[in-house]
Amino acid sequence: xxxxxxxxxxxxxxxxxxxxxxxxxxxxxxxxxxxxxxxxxxxxxxxxxxxxxxxxxxxxxxxxxxxxxxxxxxxxxxxxxxxxxxxxxxxxxxxxxxxxxxxxxxxxxxxxxxxxxxxxxxxxxxxxxxxxxxxxxxxxxxxxxxxxxxxxxxxxxxxxxxxxxxxxxxxxxxxxxxxxxxxxxxxxxxxxxxxxxxxxxxxxxxxxxxxxxxxxxxxxxxxxxxxxxxxxxxxxxxxxxxxxxxxxxxxxxxxxxxxxxxxxxxxxxxxxxxxxxxxxxxxxxxxxxxxxxxxxxxxxxxxxxxxxxxxxxxxxxxxxxxxxxxxxxxxxxxxxxxxxxxxxxxxxxxxxxxxxxxxxxxxxxxxxxxxxxxxxxxxxxxxxxxxxxxxxxxxxxxxxxxxxxxxxxxxxxxxxxxxxxxxxxxxxxxxxxxxxxxxxxxxxxxxxxxxxxxxxxxxxxxxxxxxxxxxxxxxxxxxxxxxxxxxxxxxxxxxxxxxxxxxxxxxxxxxxxxxxxxxxxxxxxxxxxxxxxxxxxxxxxxxxxxxxxxxxxxxxxxxxxxxxxxxxxxxxxxxxxxxxxxxxxxxxxxxxxxxxxxxxxxxxxxxxxxxxxxxxxxxxxxxxxxxxxxxxxxxxxxxxxxxxxxxxxxxxxxxxxxxxxxxxxxxxxxxxxxxxxxxxxxxxxxxxxxxxxxxxxxxx
Numbered sequence: 195x196x197x198x199x200x201x202x203x204x205x206x207x208x209x210x211x212x213x214x215x216x217x218x219x220x221x222x223x224x225x226x227x228x229x230x231x232x233x234x235x236x237x238x239x240x241x242x243x244x245x246x247x248x249x250x251x252x253x254x255x256x257x258x259x260x261x262x263x264x265x266x267x268x269x270x271x272x273x274x275x276x277x278x279x280x281x282x283x284x285x286x287x288x289x290x291x292x293x294x295x296x297x298x299x300x301x302x303x304x305x306x307x308x309x310x311x312x313x314x315x316x317x318x319x320x321x322x323x324x325x326x327x328x329x330x331x332x333x334x335x336x337x338x339x340x341x342x343x344x345x346x347x348x349x350x351x352x353x354x355x356x357x358x359x360x361x362x363x364x365x366x367x368x369x370x371x372x373x374x375x376x377x378x379x380x381x382x383x384x385x386x387x388x389x390x391x392x393x394x395x396x397x398x399x400x401x402x403x404x405x406x407x408x409x410x411x412x413x414x415x416x417x418x419x420x421x422x423x424x425x426x427x428x429x430x431x432x433x434x435x436x437x438x439x440x441x442x443x444x445x446x447x448x449x450x451x452x453x454x455x456x457x458x459x460x461x462x463x464x465x466x467x468x469x470x471x472x473x474x475x476x477x478x479x480x481x482x483x484x485x486x487x488x489x490x491x492x493x494x495x496x497x498x499x500x501x502x503x504x505x506x507x508x509x510x511x512x513x514x515x516x517x518x519x520x521x522x523x524x525x526x527x528x529x530x531x532x533x534x535x536x537x538x539x540x541x542x543x544x545x546x547x548x549x550x551x552x553x554x555x556x557x558x559x560x561x562x563x564x565x566x567x568x569x570x571x572x573x574x575x576x577x578x579x580x581x582x583x584x585x586x587x588x589x590x591x592x593x594x595x596x597x598x599x600x601x602x603x604x605x606x607x608x609x610x611x612x613x614x615x616x617x618x619x620x621x622x623x624x625x626x627x628x629x630x631x632x633x634x635x636x637x638x639x640x641x642x643x644x645x646x647x648x649x650x651x652x653x654x655x656x657x658x659x660x661x662x663x664x665x666x667x668x669x670x671x672x673x674x675x676x677x678x679x680x681x682x683x684x685x686x687x688x689x690x691x692x693x694x695x696x697x698x699x700x701x702x703x704x705x706x707x708x709x710x711x712x713x714x715x716x717x718x719x720x721x722x723x724x725x726x727x728x729x730x731x732x733x734x735x736x737x738x739x740x741x742x743x744x745x746x747x748x749x750x751x752x753x754x755x756x757x758x759x760x761x762x763x764x765x766x767x768x769x770x771x772x773x774x775x776x777x778x779x780x781x782x783x784x785x786x787x788x789x790x791x792x793x794x795x796x797x798x799x800x801x802x803x804x805x806x807x808x809x810x811x812x813x814x815x816x817x818x819x820x821x822x823x824x825x826x827x828x829x830x831x832x833x834x835x836x837x838x839x840x841x842x843x844x845x846x847x848x849x850x851x852x853x854x855x856x857x858x859x860x861x862x863x864x865x866x867x868x869x870x871x872x873x874x875x876x877x878x879x880x881x882x883x884x885x886x887x888x889x890x891x892x893x894x
Contacts, residue, residue: 196740196762198733201269203762205754205843207727208250208275212282213845214751215242217772217837219286222293229304230494230502232297237494239290240487243283244351244419251279251477252421252451267729267754280476287479294483306388306499311395318385325383326396334397335374336404345470346372350420350448353377353486355394356463358412359405368411370466373397373404381489387498392484414459416467417485421448457482504774507863509538509655510870521545522552522632525641525663529815532661533825534647535775536866539654542628542661545643546571549630550578556638557584559677560628565603566652572603576610585612588680590623615680618807621696623680625809626795629673640670644811646779646793657778658859660793660822662811669811676809693810699796700730700803702810706784707734710743717743718785720826724778725752727799739765748829749839750777752799758841769848773835774859781822782810791819825862832858 221227221235257265257272265272298308311322339345348354355373360366375393382390394415401410450471455464457480464478494503511517514524515532521544524530532541547570549555558578565572579585589604608614617623626645631638647659668691676694679687688694693702710717719738726732726747732755735745745766747753757766771777780794789812796808813819829836834857836848 198736201267203756203759204268205756206268206270206275207266207752207754209278210752210754211246212279215239216286217770217845218242219290219293221772222297228502228504229297229301230499231504233490234494236294236487237490244488247419247452248422252423255451291481291483304502308390308493311391311399314385314389318389322383322385322391322396326400330379330397333376333379337372337374339370339372348418350422351417353417355397356414356416356467357401357410358460358463359408360411362407362409371405380492381486382492390493412460412463414456414463415485416453416455418450418471419452421451451477453478454485455480509535510866511538511540512869513873515541521548522641525665529664529666529818531818531821534654534659534661535656536862539651542643543570543651545628545630545641547574550574550581550583552632554632554634555583555630556633557631559586561588561623561625562649563590563624564648564650566650571649575607575612579610579612586677586681587612588615588623591616621805621807623807624795624802625807627673627676627809629677640665642669642673644809646795656775658775660779660781662793695796695802695806695808696804699808699810703731704734706787707738709787710784711738711741713786715742719743719745720783721798722748722779722781722826723797724750725797725799727752727754728803731798735766736762739763746830753839756841757839768839770837770845771829771832771835771858772837781826783823783826789814791822828861829858831856835859
């Protein structure tokens with residue numbers, strides 16, 4: 195009998211994530227992409243890696259310090275994982291540097307220069323000098339470090355220069371100092387429309403004006419990363435908002451976990467820095483390109499070179515969500531889905547805004563995990579509360595790196611009179627749901643929105659997600675129960691139609707996988723998610739494959755399952771799609787289930803299935819289910835953005851000798867745009883029959 199707990203059947207979670215980020219980096223090397231689009235992927239790669247070190251590497255270091263031996267089904271120890279991560283990143287660093295240099299070289303041919311101060315013309319150097327004394331000199335902070343000047347506090351991701359100095363009057367005396375470069379300053383100084391220089395290049399040129407009477411013998415730019423994970427002991431918190439605010443302050447003091455420094459830095463400077471930072475030497479990374487590539491967005495956004503980016507696709511507003519139609523009447527007519535970012539997020543915002551203004555509205559309830567800074571949805575909720583509507587909002591204050599933003603919104607909502615819930619002790623609330631209740635002719639009418647993505651209009655333009663609008667009675671009943679669970683005391687409460695983690699989603703998924711096993715070779719499973727980590731789900735999929743069930747997995751990021759193992763996972767195919775949009779939707783399909791199609795806020799990870807409040811919704815309407823199935827089929831056929839996972843954990847580009855390129859992002863864009871043009875052409879002709887056809891939405 196095969197032991198499915200054997201670690202050889204599992205890929206390490208952290209190493210799988212690194213390979214996802216490698217796929218992001220690979221986008222920067224695609225020759226047919228516009229140059230600034232390629233530069234954008236370097237920025238995404240670098241930002242991803244920052245968070246990985248702040249959270250995942252920092253966590254492994256804590257496990258190692260606590261002498262934890264094993265931390266996953268692959269059985270790698272924290273120390274083994276740390277060694278693998280460091281080796282992987284040091285090797286990949288070469289590819290990162292080469293990609294940056296290649297793009298910068300090609301940008302020069304387009305008239306866009308990212309260069310050093312010394313490479314500027316004398317005229318531009320003069321302009322740069324003027325900029326330094328007018329804009330930088332008053333802001334940058336020269337810091338002496340000696341017996342009377344302590345080493346300064348460095349916030350997470352601080353960027354600075356370390357300087358080795360000698361007194362011009364006493365050259366035998368060596369001193370060390372720093373120049374802190376504030377985040378309020380641009381990472382790259384834009385000298386004119388087409389010349390950028392790294393800010394440190396300009397500061398270094400004028401370093402002796404910051405330390406008058408001293409000569410700079412050696413200078414190195416550096417950047418530090420701290421442990422940014424916050425552990426909140428909720429059971430001990432009388433005031434959760436207060437304890438979270440304290441936690442955010444502690445994040446600035448987390449242990450140092452990484453040092454990035456300019457290549458060729460003086461050994462004395464490295465020793466000076468690390469005598470204070472205490473960073474393990476293998477976590478010191480040297481670069482001969484600018485540090486903090488996540489700030490390349492500054493250059494990507496240069497409108498003078500917009501032709502070097504992909505023209506943004508404008509999300510379309512399609513029937514049944516017409517501009518002048520009532521959102522309530524639309525939902526009453528029947529269930530509908532939106533496919534973001536191809537279709538506009540506007541109907542979601544419109545639902546809240548319309549409810550806030552409608553005198554028939556009695557109540558608005560919703561969950562908020564991540565919202566944009568100037569959120570029209572929050573503004574509408576505040577207006578609703580001010581208008582006397584009962585507003586109940588679950589604001590998840592523990593949404594990582596959005597805690598401060600969510601604290602601000604929570605206080606604003608409370609001030610307006612909304613009932614704000616901060617979560618359930620011990621769990622993050624990651625579910626995406628809105629319930630609007632209106633009173634019409636002395637009857638209550640309910641309008642529900644469920645989604646795979648956040649209530650964030652900004653990310654809805656770049657994240658691939660599904661929105662679902664319904665007034666189906668069993669969903670209405672469960673949504674009411676769900677919000678009662680969030681706001682009150684509810685022991686062992688379960689939903690009847692929707693599924694809720696931590697108690698229902700995982701058993702439901704395992705049950706449906708087992709249902710396909712009963713059909714053996716005729717069974718079919720398609721799971722689309724961001725990550726697949728949960729061992730119970732993986733073992734169930736292995737059993738399904740062993741029974742002959744065909745399993746297609748579209749997993750964007752981490753995948754701990756190994757496909758193609760003889761006798762175990764030969765019937766499992768795993769692909770990852772990385773392209774223009776961030777694949778974020780969770781769609782689960784089971785060929786022989788009574789209800790075949792589901793959407794969810796939950797990924798296939800222990801944290802989502804066991805330690806978070808999530809929702810999974812059946813899509814019972816045949817037409818909507820068919821549309822989602824066609825999206826899954828399209829992505830499985832993708833041979834341009836798709837990477838295929840092999841048994842050894844390697845990902846290879848899927849396209850192999852095919853004649854027709856299938857780019858799922860482009861095809862969905864074209865399809866939605868054609869529908870948009872066709873509908874408005876029809877509407878202009880006032881052809882009611884054809885218009886009715888398009889109201890029902892065409893087929894992909």
